[in-house]
Amino acid sequence: MVIRRATAIKEKLGFLIYGKQGTWKSSLCLEFAKMKREDGKPFRVLYIDAEAGSIDSYLDKLTEQGIDSRNIFIASTQSLTEVRDLIKTVSANEEIYYFDDEDNEEKTALDADGNIFIADAIVVDGLSLLYTARQQGIIEFSKKRANVRAKKKEIIGEEKLVAVEGAGLEQKDYQTLKFNGQAFILDLLASGKHFAVTCREEDVKENVKDKEGNIKTVATGEKRPQGFKDVAYNVKTVLHMLQDEESGDVIALVEGKDRTTICKQNEILENPTLLTWQPVIDRNKNKKDVTTTNAFNKSVDVEVENIKNDLISDDTEDTTVTEVSTDEIKSKISSTLKSLTSTKKAKAKSLIEKAELPVRYNTIDNIDTLNKYLSIIESVI
DSSP states (O other): OOOOOOOOBOOOOEEEEEESTTSOHHHHHHGGGGOBOTTSOBOOEEEEESSSSTTHHHHHHHHHTTOOGGGEEEEEOOOHHHHHHHHHHHHTTOOOEEEETTTTEEEEOBOTTSSBOOOSEEEEEOHHHHHHHHHHHHHHHHHHHHHHHHHHTTOOHHHHHHHHHTOOOOHHHHHHHHHHHHHHHHHHHTTTSEEEEEEOEEEEEEEEEOTTSOEEEEEEEEEEEOSSTTGGGGSSEEEEEEEOTTTOOEEEEEESOOTTSSSOTTOEEESOOGGGGHHHHHTTTTOBOOOOOOOHHHHHHHHHHHHHHHHHHHHHTTOOOOOOOHHHHHHHHHHHHHHSOHHHHHHHHHHHHHTTOOSOGGGOOOHHHHHHHHHHHHTTO
């Protein structure tokens, strides 16, 4: 825990910019290069590109507008781990290195003035791809987890192949992904840099019953950022990039509250530009620069230790915690299924498939997943 006196401090910009393809998310982020620091010098921008060359076509236009591209460095990766490591390096104002194609050697990054490159703003372009890569990494780990379980149960042949290759995300894995997304945003907030993150949009969906009573997943018509959940809650400004249906022009909707107070809640911006937020930088003059730290992991460690101590305390008080085994839950699932009519079994199977659970409950080893399975079949009794 860190406590400080309530004094006026320098404010940092923090954007989440999302929308469908072709709504100028990347080029909007590049406008950081047009902004001025408090001393009047241009921003130095570290652009982390997960979209594989998403801004290359815009760099010439920036140069034509008088922007010195030596104040921009581009890092390409689809690894969330590599992105977080780079953010931490930049946060500490440490030197970064790049490969010079002309001299065929690695060099220290220098800005347009010939000084060590110290980023004023960080852009992470393509959070959706970082999410997909992280998700796939967890799925691959889940396959290894399934393989270990199969060996333990002495499952072989085709049954083992199905168990391993069919392994997907378990309930706890979704929590891990959410934790990863929160930790990533907190890294940016603690970096002491201005930042912008882009991602694609996706449909908001909900489950509804049709006339026959079957559960169907349908789109509500609303959109949301694709990828890590709840990242929008931690940024200063959320911009939803849209295309005007009549003119075809790209506009931006300021979703919710703009914490910088530059824009009104749910304001529509025609010809959106990051330069709209230049006054935030200008009013930082003579304010104290305070950099926080991302103590998220440390806070988790504190909570783990506290829970451990509570459990130890409970043990000394002879408090008995009754745990239900996976075999007991499977036995209850089996008896419940036997009590169902053919129609209800078919309905339960449909609900299980819609919940993306394995139809064969005997292949499930996660207690939470088994409980969810049991809850579904009990709902049709």
